[in-house]
Amino acid sequence: MFRDKAPWWAYVVIFLTSLGAVAPLAWLFLLSLDPNQGIASGSGVYSLKNYASVLFESMMAQYFINTTVVALFTVFCTLTCATLGAYAASRYRFRGRETIMIVLLLASMTPVIAVLVPLYAMAAKLQLLNTYSILVIVFTAWQLPGTLWLIRSFMNSIPPELEEAALVDGCSRAGAFFRIVLPQLAPGLVAAGLIVFVYVWNEFIIAVSLAAQQDMRLVSVGLYFYLSDFGVEWGKIAAGAIISVIPPAMLFLFLQRQLIHGLSAGAVK
Amino acid sequence: MATVEIRAVKKAYGATPVIHGVDVGIADGEFVVLVGPSGCGKSTLLRMIAGLEDISGGEIRIGDRVINNVPPKDRDIAMVFQNYALYPHMTVAENMGFSLKLHKAPKAEIDARVRAAAEILSLSHLLDRFPRQLSGGQRQRVAMGRAIVRDPQVFLFDEPLSNLDAKLRVQMRAEIKELHQRLRTTTVYVTHDQIEAMTMADKIVVMQDGIVEQIGAPLDLYDKPANQFVAGFIGSPSMNFIEGRVRLDGTPRFETADGIALPVSPPAGVADGQPAVYGVRPEHMQIDPDGVAATVLVTEPTGAEILVVTKIGEHEVNCLFRERLSFSPGETIRIAPQRHLVHLFDAQTGKAL
Ligand SMILES: Nc1ncnc2c1ncn2[C@@H]1O[C@H](COP(=O)(O)OP(=O)(O)OP(=O)(O)O)[C@@H](O)[C@H]1O
Numbered sequence: 001m002f003r004d005k006a007p008w009w010a011y012v013v014i015f016l017t018s019l020g021a022v023a024p025l026a027w028l029f030l031l032s033l034d035p036n037q038g039i040a041s042g043s044g045v046y047s048l049k050n051y052a053s054v055l056f057e058s059m060m061a062q063y064f065i066n067t068t069v070v071a072l073f074t075v076f077c078t079l080t081c082a083t084l085g086a087y088a089a090s091r092y093r094f095r096g097r098e099t100i101m102i103v104l105l106l107a108s109m110t111p112v113i114a115v116l117v118p119l120y121a122m123a124a125k126l127q128l129l130n131t132y133s134i135l136v137i138v139f140t141a142w143q144l145p146g147t148l149w150l151i152r153s154f155m156n157s158i159p160p161e162l163e164e165a166a167l168v169d170g171c172s173r174a175g176a177f178f179r180i181v182l183p184q185l186a187p188g189l190v191a192a193g194l195i196v197f198v199y200v201w202n203e204f205i206i207a208v209s210l211a212a213q214q215d216m217r218l219v220s221v222g223l224y225f226y227l228s229d230f231g232v233e234w235g236k237i238a239a240g241a242i243i244s245v246i247p248p249a250m251l252f253l254f255l256q257r258q259l260i261h262g263l264s265a266g267a268v269k
Numbered sequence: 270m271a272t273v274e275i276r277a278v279k280k281a282y283g284a285t286p287v288i289h290g291v292d293v294g295i296a297d298g299e300f301v302v303l304v305g306p307s308g309c310g311k312s313t314l315l316r317m318i319a320g321l322e323d324i325s326g327g328e329i330r331i332g333d334r335v336i337n338n339v340p341p342k343d344r345d346i347a348m349v350f351q352n353y354a355l356y357p358h359m360t361v362a363e364n365m366g367f368s369l370k371l372h373k374a375p376k377a378e379i380d381a382r383v384r385a386a387a388e389i390l391s392l393s394h395l396l397d398r399f400p401r402q403l404s405g406g407q408r409q410r411v412a413m414g415r416a417i418v419r420d421p422q423v424f425l426f427d428e429p430l431s432n433l434d435a436k437l438r439v440q441m442r443a444e445i446k447e448l449h450q451r452l453r454t455t456t457v458y459v460t461h462d463q464i465e466a467m468t469m470a471d472k473i474v475v476m477q478d479g480i481v482e483q484i485g486a487p488l489d490l491y492d493k494p495a496n497q498f499v500a501g502f503i504g505s506p507s508m509n510f511i512e513g514r515v516r517l518d519g520t521p522r523f524e525t526a527d528g529i530a531l532p533v534s535p536p537a538g539v540a541d542g543q544p545a546v547y548g549v550r551p552e553h554m555q556i557d558p559d560g561v562a563a564t565v566l567v568t569e570p571t572g573a574e575i576l577v578v579t580k581i582g583e584h585e586v587n588c589l590f591r592e593r594l595s596f597s598p599g600e601t602i603r604i605a606p607q608r609h610l611v612h613l614f615d616a617q618t619g620k621a622l
């Protein structure tokens with residue numbers, strides 16, 4: 001690995017990159033503390049008024065609950081289906097296995113806009129508009145191909161001999177999966193789960209199309225409607241945005257170790 | 270402990286046959302080595318005994334039970350894999366006790382048996398470590414430990430030593446053999462290394478391209494190879510082969526196309542002028558003033574013995590001498606095979622004559 005001290009310009013590059021990433025957030029944060037309206041009013045007055053107003057005077061709290069519920073169910077459904085699919089795609093040989101995997105990958109490259117109208121029509125027909133279910137179903141379907149690919153590559157890095165040893169030691173096929181494969185897969189599942197969670201948290205187009213009714217909105221949709229519902233109240237929008245960043249950021253912090261472990265698994269042996 | 274009977278076993282992957290009907294009988298407590306070049310189907314056969322591959326034809330019995338359709342967990346076998354396949358998230362003790370735990374043995378018994386096995390393999394101080402904290406040789410021992418705590422009917426080994434360095438391999442070879450002498454568990458051991466096969470086996474099964482070429486005790490295979498393949502495979506450095514004809518007019522001899530005559534005592538039934546392959550092991554060549562002229566190409570002294578690569582006419586012949594001889598390349602020496610240790614093979618079929 002690189003044992004030498006990094007050259008000075010490496011620090012400059014890293015500093016500038018970080019600045020680029022952090023500056024808008026910092027600006028957003030300052031804005032959220034400004035109780036007066038208007039961007040860059042520079043009044044020098046700071047308060048948490050905007051936060052209080054977002055949390056207690058709007059439906060933001062409800063949107064948080066909505067998003068959390070939808071995200072958790074989506075993560076659960078996606079990981080379950082993807083893990084089972086990945087197991088089959090990794091451990092069993094069958095006709096057209098690679099073709100199916102490629103088709104899945106291609107399917108996941110379809111732009112959302114292209115399927116929005118049919119999705120809306122189907123959801124309407126099934127009377128599922130403005131429900132948690134439709135969001136979970138569509139998000140799961142949308143995330144499944146990528147997650148399946150990701151988990152399959154984790155699965156491929158687990159030697160099949162581990163399972164075979166477990167079979168000989170006295171496990172059934174399912175037993176070998178749960179006792180041996182799943183523990184090896186855990187970091188990969190954490191990584192995949194986080195990716196799906198953050199996707200749901202950031203998703204806007206599908207959410208606004210299928211669940212725009214006031215009490216069913218997700219956080220991203222709620223923030224958007226702030227603009228129209230309250231006029232341009234930058235301070236409150238900024239406060240809402242900052243709050244909405246917190247849950248995924250916390251998750252990343254807590255799961256950081258597993259995440260890095262998972263994303264780099266099999267890269268170095 | 271149990272016998273293992275392999276009867277007319279076949280294996281095909283889809284339409285591709287890889288094992289074409291193999292019969293092997295393994296006695297109770299016997300140490301049998303399956304040996305053969307890469308891709309000959311040794312691992313496949315072993316995995317069929319383990320239940321990790323379906324059996325396409327024939328049957329396999331362990332004891333007097335046909336196990337073709339018995340799942341691996343109910344076969345009462347233990348297997349050591351080439352890459353050890355230790356469970357990374359379990360400690361050494363947990364790895365070794367895993368199968369007892371699955372079979373619902375009481376905790377005290379698991380503990381006692383793991384300890385006893387660890388004692389035998391000198392692993393006692395490593396019981397709390399994880400596999401990633403062990404050296405290759407230690408992992409290998411844990412894999413063996415996992416097999417012996419079970420006290421199974423049959424041990425299966427698939428090239429368990431091939432990831433170790435040469436010195437450790439020799440040491441583990443002796444340890445496995447000693448372990449077998451102590452436990453007397455029926456063992457099937459796969460390797461492509463004929464020295465491992467010769468040193469460890471009670472009985473060797475030589476395979477090639479999915480068929481059994483010969484089954485026998487190590488020294489039987491060395492002394493009486495059934496065909497040219499076995500003759501070339503068993504023994505190191507391997508046997509010299511020279512093509513030519515058997516002549517019975519006058520002194521029986523073997524004549525090559527370029528007119529070199531080699532001594533032979535042809536078995537009954539060999540006709541004058543019959544084309545054949547002459548086989549002689551390097552260690553059965555001697556310095557002999559009445560022998561044929563050979564040009565020295567290369568000498569490789571190892572201290573205990575010296576390997577001399579020579580050329581007799583157009584034929585390259587390896588000779589292994591125990592004497593301290595020194596030759597220089599280009600020198601002409603006179604050598605002769607020990608007549609009674611020469612093998613003859615049919616030129617077409619390769620069968621021993
Ligand atoms: N899943 C499979 N599908 C098709 N052919 C296979 C499969 N597994 C093995 N084979 C073929 O079966 C033959 C025997 O393989 P096997 O692994 O038993 O060889 P081996 O004798 O153990 O060789 P090695 O010493 O290299 O381990 C090989 O020709 C191999 O290509």
Ligand SMILES: [Mg+2]
Pocket residue numbers: 311312313
């Ligand atoms: Mg093999």
